Amino acid sequence: MPNLKSPLLVSGGPEKRVFLGEVDAMAATHVAACYQCGKCSGGCPLSFAMDYQPRQIMRLVQMGLADEALASNTIWVCATCYTCTSRCPRDIDIAGVMDALRFMARRRGFRPGDRNVGVFHRSFLNGVKRFGRSHELMLFVEYKLGTMRLTEDLPLGAKMLAKNKMAILPEITKGRAEIAALFRESARGAEKGGDKL
Amino acid sequence: MKRVGVFLCWCGSNIAGTVDVGKVAEQARRLPGVVHVEENKYTCSEPGQAAIVKAIKDQRLDRVVVASCSPRLHEATFRRTVESAGLNPYFFEMANVREHCSWIHTDKETATPKAFDLVRMAVAKALRNEALTRGSITIEKRALVIGAGIAGIQAALDIADAGHEVILLEREPTIGGRMAQLDKTFPTLDCSQCILTPKMVDAAKHPNITLYTWSELEKVAGYIGNFTVTIRRKARGVDETLCTGCGVCQSKCPVKVPSEFDEGMGMRKAIYSPFPQAVPNRPVMDRANCTFFKTGKCKICERFCEAKAIRFDQEDSLIEVKVGAIVTATGFDLFKVEKYGEYGYGLYPDVINSLQFERLVNASGPTDGKIKKPSDHEIPKSVAFVLCVGSRDEQKGTTYCSRACCMYSIKHAIQFRDKVKDGRAYVFYMDIRTPGKSYEEFYKRAAVDYGVEFIRGRPSKIFSRNGKLVLKAEDTLLGRPIEVEVEMVVLAPAMLARNDAAKIAQTMSISYDGYGFLNEAHPKLRPVETNTAGIFLAGVCQGPKDIPDTVAQASAAASKVIGLLSHEQMATEPMIARVSEALCSGCLWCKPICPYQAIEAKTITEKIQGKVVSREVAAVNSGLCQGCGACTVACRDGAMNISGFTNDQLLAEVDELLGASRPACAAE
Amino acid sequence: MSGQSVRYSYYPGCSLHSTAREYNVSVRAVAQAAGVELVEVPDWNCCGATSAHATDPFLAFALPARVLLQAEESGLDILAPCAACYGRLMTAKEEAHRRPDLVARFEKAIGRKLGPAPRILNVLEFLAEPKVTETIAAGLKRPLTDLKVAPYYGCLLVRPSKVTHFDDAERPTSMDKILASVGATPVDFPGKTECCGASLGISRVDLVVELSGRIVQQAKHAGAEAIAVACPLCQTNLDGRQGTAAAKLGEAFGLPIYYITELVALALGVAPGRLGLGKHLTNSLALLRQKKLA
Incomplete structure (x- = not known):
């Protein structure tokens, strides 16, 4: 501050x-x-x-x-x-x-002013990078591990699992190569002074 | 037996909210002479007036009393109403139960009896009202415009274009005023001189306009339609008829003094024309600085003047003109920013005021439009513009907002950013006020297109540090202290009334406010008239305003003048003094008291017990008398009376209030 | 009603395949009832949602742009029932005009050209399409008489209006009209377009409880018996967080949060059992039974 x-x-x-x-x-x-x-x-x-x-x-x-x-x-x-x-x-x-x-x-390497939100966005995009689609269960787990807020919100997560609102297995976009190319382009642009996008 | 009708107005809830009008009506019915009483929600409305006309006819009324608002507001209205029903308009009487009663009281219990008191007094007077006839006076079809800035020029041109003669008076060597000093005008950024000088030339060349520059108002006598004005033509030191305006005298004059027109940013000579486009293009001699007047030697100007126009022995002359109307457009002064010791004006040469900045940025100014620091003539890379210096400051300045400073300071910041591409412009403000057409857009353009940086906060101190000027302030939007280092500071001074505004106002018998601004007759409905008939206002002499508002007001004042001058004659109120020659003892105490020089001695001859006797009595010139009543107070004999306000009529009101029935012997 | 089938490209997005499966079911049920065919965008990917546009301007454009590219071949208008997906697709469509630099990078990375984007419909626009309105007008099997529903629009359907060009950003009425058309009573309430907390649902539960709680409370106080939504995130937040919020505020809510398509499907006669209403966390069947709608 x-x-x-x-x-x-x-x-x-x-x-x-x-x-x-x-x-x-x-x-x-x-x-x-x-x-x-x-x-x-x-x-x-x-x-x-x-x-x-x-x-x-x-x-x-x-x-x-x-x-x-x-x-x-x-x-x-x-x-x-x-x-x-x-x-x-x-x-x-x-x-x-x-x-x-x-x-x-x-x-610019600023630590997110709200750590949890930062971890969430990172976890979310990791999932998309991996599968082409978001996978809630994996997102949930990655976020939990990232923030070490292991117990928060477990009851809701459990309920959603029970109601089959979270799939165990991810859906996967077949054109994953294209998705990967987009993520690579994003990283490349950032290295070239991505601020000026 | 007189038949009086009383009309009680509610004025919506303005009166009825505080006065039990029904109760007043009930009591009024029992007053002697009153044969008709009625209430109306708005007596001034069309149905309200129709009710009066109807009652006059149906009830055969010969006196009418309306109890409503101030006579200033509606006396003329109701007189017309009464007249339209065939009664003499002066049989009408008004009781002011709004301003004098309901508006100033809150308690109905006490306001109601007071309202009735006012009504019965009015009835008592109405019973004694007499039929009066209006007179008429010839109108002098010529106008005087005092001050030839943009307001005076505009008013003069409008009046002259309508076919009337105009005398345009200016105390400076040239016409043009403040606007001639400006570089560009907001929000269009068009060149001030480019739009002003054609008007200056038009004014000078107009066949209906007579220009008197380097001249001052000396005296105003007379009244609407018939003013007699004395003008002092100050010694110019130059024969205007011979001078060709070649300019050799000023180029040869060896004396250099700071130029008033350049606000001290440049120099002028002791014989000079303030700027190249001056109108008229004739120099004036500044005797206070002229070497000849100081030492008795020099006269270089005279030596070089081919036209032989230099006149060291010229003296002031007085001329007298007759005009029917006067427009006052005397302009404004600037607040002396040195009153803010904390801002360092006078201490740091690069702290200047806004009009000085205008001269610096002006293409025809002393720096040819290059913004240069007075200290080292370098171009500053950063400038801070400080608003409200003297405005909205109860301790050091004035309480009011000067209205134009936000806009011209934004304009200055834009001009600086335009001329110094890598420069930074900061505007310190409390509120940005942009109440005009395209003004807010101009402000946004400054912020977005020109990168002007706005900081909300009044600087508390300006001081020098490492060769820079530091503005110490709070960024009130961030809520933290801030120090901004710049190379130049421009202070926006409050607009003040002319320092001699009070004198001007007294010369013309018009009123002015606590700041010296001349008072309009009504802040909304009569914005260009004064309370003295025939005298009108234009421009900042009435209150701070910008050029568009000034020009609008000038044209408005001109239209009032044109309206007045379009008549050959005008009706005069019959409420003027009249002498009862039988009672007058001829002491003439009234004569010196009359402010209008309307009373003269007159010899009359009369037969007393068969002998013809001559004696002196007072006589009133009905054209000059304004009905002020001073003579009636002075008269020991009770011989002087104001028609419509006779001693008898006024005392009837007093007696009615005191509940006394006046003994016949007192009613002389 | 014409017998001819009308087709739309269909972009369910990730949520409608997981947390909002029942939304998917009801959208398809309405489509079926209206004789509309939904053709799923082939091999679609995630739109990137808030996480992309919050942290990565290129992906924020590129991910939805690929969805538009995948949908191009069918040449059909795209229905995107998820408000967040709809917002991202609309933004990408708008950016494709405004940001040729982004388009160039995208095309180079993916090795394909991006064509002009088709019309993109949110679910409320879909429900106002002629086929659907004709079906509703032709007769409701189960009008939702006496059901007082607060229409909750949330953020992304109506904002930013320069992108969505849909309804009114402050006082939208499209869902109100749909509710009225199926016999329900729309309940106007001040929380109509307030934010539920959206993507903070996992990372800042405290904030979402606060925001969603306020919305449910306002609807309840306005006299609503249920809330209708058109976004999976809104549904999850209002549905899943109202219990905690109610406890915090010391009030009892118990307001079922229906997808607008669920209510339309019910009114068109789809059996409640087919809609998967049991997936909602707040009991959604009791109210319907009470109103004799299930």
Whole structure:
């Protein structure tokens, strides 16, 4: 967490607003347009669980405070429900900005501000990479092992198994080679400075 | 026997909410002379007025009392109503039970009897009201416009285009005002000079406009339709008729002083024209700085003037003009930003004000439009624009919002970003106020297209550190302290009334507010009129506004003037002073008291006991008298009365209130 | 009703083959009743869901793009009953126009060209297709009279509207109309388009309990006896988390969470036993029995 007491220093130097530009490009939006009305935070169903309100994230991006934005739990708690995006009076794709920030956080090696959410997304994509489709049981197990939250939610998992809502064996997409190629392209793009996608 | 009708208005719940109107009606019915009483929800409405007309006819009323709002609002309305029913309009009387009763009381128990008091006083007066006849005066079909900034120029052109003569008065050497100092105008970014100078030339060339620059208002006498205005033409030091405007005098003049027009960002000579496009293109001599006036030697200008137009011995002259209407467009001053010691203006040369920035960014300004730091003439790579310097500050400045600063500061930031591609522009604001057509869009363009960085927070201090200026503030959106280092700071000063606004207002007998802004007659419905008939307002002298609003107001004022000047004659109120010559002892105490010089002595001859006797009495000039009533107070004999407000009528109200029946002997 | 068969490409997505099997059953049952043939997208893959678009912009496009590519050959409109899949397919379709760079990378990686995307229907659009509405209009076998149902739209059907172009983002009515058309009473409630917590269902159970609980509570307080959904994730969260939420809030909910297709299928006369309503975690049969609908 930043030291909130020390003044934020803005050098006024001629450097471009790099971080703002990157986020704008990735989310195809203009964060500079944000006039901080707070309607995004007001309507966000998960704002209560965030360390920075969505409005504050927009301000961090405007001010180039990348580290704070990327380390926040906000971007991981965000469920991408698009309430903010659909209500923004400045037509900023706020949910898209959250996507961009999550992606940048991962690429730049930030530990997800919410560990469980990070493990979940990783586990989910691992499954897709492996089978071409998501396999809930394997996802559940991988997530449990990844977070070591072994006992949480077991009753629900058990019920779902009992009701045959989770298949024991995964379904597999035959064109797995294509799926693998897409994952390889994703990794390759990231190495080539994937932030600038 | 007089037959009085009383009409009690509810004014919706404005009156009926606080006054038991039914009860007042019941009591009013028992008043002597009252033959008809009725209530109405809105007496001023069409059915309300129709009810009065009907009652006058059906009940054969010869006096009408309406108990409703202020006479300022509806007296004229009801007089017309009464007149339309065939009664003399001055048989009408109004009781103000709204402003004087229901609006200022909350308790129905006490408000109701007070309302009845007001009604019975009005009835008492109405019983003594007399038929009066309006007079008429000839209108001088010429207008005076004071101040030739964009407001004055626009008003003058509109009036002149309508076919009336205009005298356009300007105290600076040139017309054009503040707008001539500006580079570009928001939100369209069109060049200020490019749209202004054609109007300046039009004003100068218009056959109906007489231009007096370097001239000041000295005195205003008279009244609507018939003002007599004295103008002081300050000694220019130049014979305008001979001068060709060649400019040699100013190029040869050896004296350099900071230019007022350039807000000190550039220099001018002691004989000078403020800027190349000045209208008229005639220089003025600045005697305070002229070497000849200081030492008795020099006269270089005179030596080089081929037209022989230099006049060191020229003196101020006074001229008198007659006009029917006056438009006041005297503009504004800027808040002195040095009052904010914490912002370092005057201490750091690169802390400047917005009008100085206008001169720096102006293509025809002292730097040819290059934004250069005053300290080292380098181009700054970062500029902070600080809003509300003096505005919305009860301690150091004014309480109000100056309305244009957000927009022009955003414009400045855009202009800076446009000229210095790798520069950074910060705008420190409390609220960004963009209430105009395409204004909010302009703000968004600044943020998105021009990358202007907005920081919400008033800087608390500006200080120097390692050769940079540091703005110490809170980013109130992040909720944390912030220090921004820049190379130049532009402070947006509050718009203030002219420092001599009060004097101007007193010269013209118009009212002004606590800040010195001239008062409009009604903030919504009469925004360009003053409370003095025939005098109108345009531009920032009435209150802070931007160019579009100023021009709109100027045209509005012009339309009022055109309306007035389109008549040959105008009706005058008959409520003016009249002398009872029989009672007048000829002391003439009334004469010096009259503010309108409307009273003169007159000799009358009369026969007393068969002998012809001549004596002096007061006489009232009905054209000049404004019915103010000062003479009636001064008159020892009770000979002076204002028609419609005679001593007899007013005392009848007082007696009614006190419950006394006035002895006949007192009713002289 | 015409006898001619109408065909749609069908993209069930991963959920309809696992946690939302009963959704798959009811969609197919409605289709069958309406004489509509659903042709499953050959060898489809996962759309990537939230996890892809939350962390990997290329995969977020590429995974649904492959689904669109797989569906191309049939030339049919695609029905995607899962709201999340629908959102991802619609986004990919929109990005294919806007991001030629992504398309190029995709085509190079996969070695095939991406053609123009077909029309993509969510389940509510499908239920408003002529064949289905004609079937409903032709006569209900079991009108859902007296059943008060809160239509819950969630996020991804209506948002972002620039992508889905469907209904109204704040006050949608399409599901209300469908409910009314099968004889049920739609119950308007403020939680209609609030988020259930979606993909946080596993990683942040606490948050999902909070969000889903609020939605169920609002529906209950508005007088609903059940909630209708059009998304497997919404169903799982509202269904599976309402017990915990009720305990936390000190209230009793017990609101069955039906897929909208289950209700339509019931009304069209499909036997409740065939729909697998027993798979729901909150008892879904008791209410139907009480209303004499099962």
